Amino acid sequence: MAPSKVLLFGSGAVGTIYLHVLVQANSNVTAVCRSNYDAAKTEGFHIDSGLYGKGIHIPPSKYQVVKTPTEAAEISKNEPFDYILVCSKVLPDLETSKTIAPAVTEGHTTIVLIQNGIDIEQEYASRFPTNPLLTCVAYIPTTQTSPGYITHGDVNILEVGPFPTKSTRTKEAAETLISTLNPAGGNLKYVEKIQEKRRFKLLLNAPWNPICALTLCRDVAFLGSSDFAEDVIKGVLSEVVKLSQAQGFESVTDEAAEKMLEGMVKPRIGTIGIEPSMLVDVLWNRRMEVEVILGNPVKIAKRLGVDVPRMEMLYALTKALDDANRWRQPGQALTGTALKDEKSSS
Ligand SMILES: NC(=O)C1=CN([C@@H]2O[C@H](COP(=O)(O)OP(=O)(O)OC[C@H]3O[C@@H](n4cnc5c(N)ncnc54)[C@H](OP(=O)(O)O)[C@@H]3O)[C@@H](O)[C@H]2O)C=CC1
Ligand SMILES: CC(C)(CO)C(=O)C(=O)O
Structure with a gap:
């Protein structure tokens, strides 16, 4: 079963690799882009990867691109996002949970944090107490060398685990994501003690x-x-x-x-x-x-x-x-x- 509707928040070095995997999985992806918005809108993304191959082109016809989660919610015509993959940097005072909020459907959308660091989850658990929240550890050496151009090494491992909220669907949401992305080139593993x-x-x-x-x-x-x-x-x-x-x-x-x-x-x-x-x-x-x-x-x-x-x-x-x-x-x-x-x- 494909996660039918996915919002990718931040299609930079890591996010674009997940855009590639999501597109391979035939998911319906909307990417929220900022400095690479024009590239994403007109040319698409280019990936040179030691794992997935050189010269990969993801044309804009394979995904929607928007400037904000609010715009994503507007064009989604009341069809909720099943997953939001947060692939932006974790910086102080950003309140990314607030930024993505317009695209989060209460109790439904699974929020997936693909970010480094520790103690990064609480703002999401507090703002979306009934949504499944997944927190992920990524081993994926990758760089955006210019807008829309990504160079990736030969590793992509994603350990996916639960962060407690009131949702009873967290593990199920993780399993669906894993079973969708792994046949499409993902390498996701569920880890309870994340x-x-x-x-x-x-x-x-x-x-x-x-x-x-x-x-x-x-x-x-x-x-x-x-x-x-x-x-x-x-x-x-x-x-x-x-x-x-x-x-x-x-x-x-x-x-x-x-x-x-x-x-x-x-x-x-x-x-x-x-x-x-x-x-x-x-x-x-x-x-x-x-x-x-x-x-x-x-x-x-x-x-x-x-x-x-x-x-x-x-x-x-x-x-x-x-x-x-x-x-x-x-x-x-x-x-x-x-x-x-x-x-x-x-
Ligand atoms: N790169 C790596 O090798 C690895 C990175 N990580 C972790 O993954 C996370 C993402 O890192 P990485 O992909 O390297 O970072 P990047 O800076 O390459 O990508 C982040 C993307 O998010 C975008 N973004 C941020 N805020 C917004 C916003 N408000 N609206 C729209 N787009 C936004 C950025 O846009 P803009 O360009 O405008 O800022 C950028 O395109 C980090 O936590 C990092 O530590 C984990 C493993 C490996
Ligand atoms: C060290 C590395 C590449 C491991 O994936 C990473 O996490 C980062 O660049 O922040």
Whole structure:
């Protein structure tokens, strides 16, 4: 059974790969686009993927494109969306749950978060207490290199799990999504203990995303940059493990961290490596997901009395870089007064 009507909120690096899979599954997809709206409307999307093949073209005839969820709701002629895939970045103060609300039918639409970080779900559970809410961990190295053009590696794994709401249909909604997308090229797996998987994913995101963003290096370029680089990564990994253990996520161990480094990152040595999403954000002068990847973990660590000095350092540095990227004048460093002015007006 196909999820007949799907809204894709954000057709960037990750969203467009899911657009491809949804189109392959013959789903009726509406994509909400912003900076790539014109490309999506006129030319469609182009994907070069190590997994799905080079030169894939998704023409605009295969989906609808809109600028807002409100417009999506208007053109949907009272036919509810069965699923909304949220594939935008998780940034502070955005209230994406409010932005998608016009397209959410109470008690019906399943909201699917395909995003990094921890503690990202509550705003959706609070705003849509009777809807199924799925939270997903994505292993999918992908980049939008120019509007509508996506380069993807050779992995696409999506762990899909429940976030509690009053809905009794959450698992069923996950199973329908999985059975629809997997024959079409998806690689989705239902995981009940999804929050544990979010901590596993932090083993990649907490060290690599900020370090690559701060150094402007792809992952393996950083690893090869000095004799100290690997130990720096391992130091952050040990803190993610310590924090996860303190939260009761016992399977996030030093061995699991070692496996992630050896099995997922080191095999890329000798290749150009990957650009974690935070690095891409810095390169394009976009905001970074500092809070959900580092801010939330360090806050939890503080509360639990777990010592995470390396993560605190990475948080402070990437937060300052994010501020500088937002508010400095071109060619100049961020000034203390600019920071004060911007903070008091935002
Ligand atoms: N890229 C990767 O390799 C991976 C990313 N992730 C996670 O997936 C999530 C998505 O990341 P990614 O795809 O890389 O991010 P991108 O920035 O490439 O894509 C996000 C898309 O959402 C769009 N968007 C945001 N807000 C709106 C809005 N209000 N209306 C319409 N469109 C909007 C953006 O438009 P605009 O261009 O205008 O901002 C952009 O096209 C993040 O949480 C990331 O951490 C997880 C695994 C791997
Ligand atoms: C590291 C990676 C590519 C893993 O899929 C990722 O999650 C990101 O770029 O944010």
